[in-house]
Amino acid sequence: MLQKQARPGYKKFIKTSAKTLIVVEAILFAVSYAGWYRLNTNREFRYYVKENYPSVLEAYYQLGETLGGDKSIRLYDDNIWQQEQQQKQQAKK
Secondary structure, three states: OOOOOOOOHHHHHHHHHHHHHHHHHHHHHHHHHHHHHHHHHOHHHHHHHHHHOHHHHHHHHHHHHHHHOOOHHHHHHHHHHHHHHHHHHHHHO
């Protein structure tokens, strides 16, 4: 009869650690993609990020400018936000 031999403990530890690492990386990738997608499609969310996490929004703009060579999103957002501020100031008067 064949006898089963126990695996050394370190091999089991490495295998479990590798699986855990892959799952954690997949989750982090999904979360970062969801954040990028929301930044890319929702101007109100970009404004929220601008108010609360300006360095994140700056990194988003810089990445887009580097990859696309286009500053249109930043300029468009700035124009819209300036118009909204002017409208709020006029509504106060």
